[in-house]
Amino acid sequence: MSKIEEIEVIDTSPTVPGLRRNAIIVRRWLYFITTEGAFATVFIMFTGGVFLTGLALLFGANDFEIALLASIPFLAQVVQIFSAYLIDRTGRRKAITVWGSVVGRQIWWLFLPALFLPINWRLEALIGLVVFSNASIMLATPGWLSWMADLVPEKIRGRYFGVRNISVAIATITSTIIGGIIIDKFKGMYLEHIGFAIIIGLGTLFALVAVIILNKLPDKPAAVIKTDGDPGRLFEPLKDRSFRRLLKVFFVWNFAIGLSAPFFAPHMLNVLKMSFTQISLYSSAAALIAILLNKSWGKVIDRFGCKPVVAFTAFGIAIVPLIWFFPRAGHLNILIFESLFSGFLWAGFNLAAFNIPIANSPKQGRTTYLAMFSVVTGLSFFCASLIGGMLAQNWSGIHWHIGYQTVINYHMMFGISSCLRLLAAFLVLTFREPKEKGIPIMIQFMGYSILKKLPIGRQVFPWFLKRAPVTIRIDK
Numbered sequence: 001m002s003k004i005e006e007i008e009v010i011d012t013s014p015t016v017p018g019l020r021r022n023a024i025i026v027r028r029w030l031y032f033i034t035t036e037g038a039f040a041t042v043f044i045m046f047t048g049g050v051f052l053t054g055l056a057l058l059f060g061a062n063d064f065e066i067a068l069l070a071s072i073p074f075l076a077q078v079v080q081i082f083s084a085y086l087i088d089r090t091g092r093r094k095a096i097t098v099w100g101s102v103v104g105r106q107i108w109w110l111f112l113p114a115l116f117l118p119i120n121w122r123l124e125a126l127i128g129l130v131v132f133s134n135a136s137i138m139l140a141t142p143g144w145l146s147w148m149a150d151l152v153p154e155k156i157r158g159r160y161f162g163v164r165n166i167s168v169a170i171a172t173i174t175s176t177i178i179g180g181i182i183i184d185k186f187k188g189m190y191l192e193h194i195g196f197a198i199i200i201g202l203g204t205l206f207a208l209v210a211v212i213i214l215n216k217l218p219d220k221p222a223a224v225i226k227t228d229g230d231p232g233r234l235f236e237p238l239k240d241r242s243f244r245r246l247l248k249v250f251f252v253w254n255f256a257i258g259l260s261a262p263f264f265a266p267h268m269l270n271v272l273k274m275s276f277t278q279i280s281l282y283s284s285a286a287a288l289i290a291i292l293l294n295k296s297w298g299k300v301i302d303r304f305g306c307k308p309v310v311a312f313t314a315f316g317i318a319i320v321p322l323i324w325f326f327p328r329a330g331h332l333n334i335l336i337f338e339s340l341f342s343g344f345l346w347a348g349f350n351l352a353a354f355n356i357p358i359a360n361s362p363k364q365g366r367t368t369y370l371a372m373f374s375v376v377t378g379l380s381f382f383c384a385s386l387i388g389g390m391l392a393q394n395w396s397g398i399h400w401h402i403g404y405q406t407v408i409n410y411h412m413m414f415g416i417s418s419c420l421r422l423l424a425a426f427l428v429l430t431f432r433e434p435k436e437k438g439i440p441i442m443i444q445f446m447g448y449s450i451l452k453k454l455p456i457g458r459q460v461f462p463w464f465l466k467r468a469p470v471t472i473r474i475d476k
Helices: 023-046 049-058 063-090 093-115 122-151 154-188 192-214 231-239 241-271 276-304 306-317 334-359 366-394 409-428 439-451 455-460 462-466
Strands: 400-402 405-407
Touching: 023 049, 023 122, 023 154, 023 192, 049 063, 049 122, 049 154, 049 192, 049 241, 049 276, 063 093, 063 122, 063 231, 063 241, 063 366, 093 122, 093 192, 122 366, 154 192, 154 276, 154 334, 231 241, 231 366, 241 276, 241 334, 241 366, 241 409, 276 306, 276 334, 306 334, 306 409, 306 439, 334 366, 366 409
Parallel strands: none
Antiparallel strands: 400 405
């Protein structure tokens, strides 16, 4: 039995306009969404993250240019406002989503010749490609989010996306390890550009399969999705007091993350002297934790709400950058603990952060709400990354010797980011969800759930072993 089939769904809701629903059909939808996510992840990993940073460094990028590349996807989120308007105006949500994905991912084929030509503007071409690619993908994103919100039943949404994230994590582990081995193999032969060409080509092929799968999913008729297309509706989320508070919280959070996020990869490559394979194994450890915990985090979200999970994990994530003050070249053992610790926290945070704007936006006009959320948080990350890039570039001469460690500009960015993350974590506590339950109750539940799996837990809390199976009923 597959993981998707283990999610028991009894659909007693009235028919969603334009979409026929029953348990068998819903399972089929969930299977397609999961498979599409796994294939798309291969493209995301091969054309982003440490591989994109490595390619930029190969082209001679400095700290500011590295930060610029890392922030472009978040600046591109501004396009989502236009996308939301286009979807509301035309109702063609599926077409916009599918074609935005096709153009944004298949455009990478045009960049491959630049890897083999002796030209001086390869870095500029890479930056231009990343801008165009991400703008097209962001054109598809609001439609994808609202489309999936219609297809996935609300009562199992947290649990399902926990299961989906397991498949995404498996794809992440596999692609990062294979990509790291390929790059290191060709780097050893001084043919690093060929290695990058191979993984970009593979990623783009996987993206093509992902969009073919996505195209198999049904959508409501355009007449059901279409609204009056009033441009004034684009700013409705800013008039919603509760949603506006959510925007403020995640604006500060993304600013705190964006300030340091671009520098972990160059720190590992240039300062810690880690190979791509080592970085891939490090990233895979966190992804493995996600595989083990995503389903459990999904259950916690369904039971207690998104806000308690975001708050609990945010406080832990706030101290993660401080751990990066300790590793140095040849002494990386602490990163084993860091990958497990941050993997546990990010697995819960990412799942809750993905669901929280969906859960706090109305069904009518959800596309606009999700687009506004992406635009505000994306601009925050973009501005923070640019500021971080300028600071890191200006502080590139910092070399403070403290014991065996040398504090450099990257450490400064990690420290500032940690302080801002802590501030953002306190701000999360100011947000209120309609159906949220208390954080202490959630922590107590998590503690009991862990204890009952231990021998001493079975003796102290025997009643947990007698829990009756829960049937999920979907009433809308």
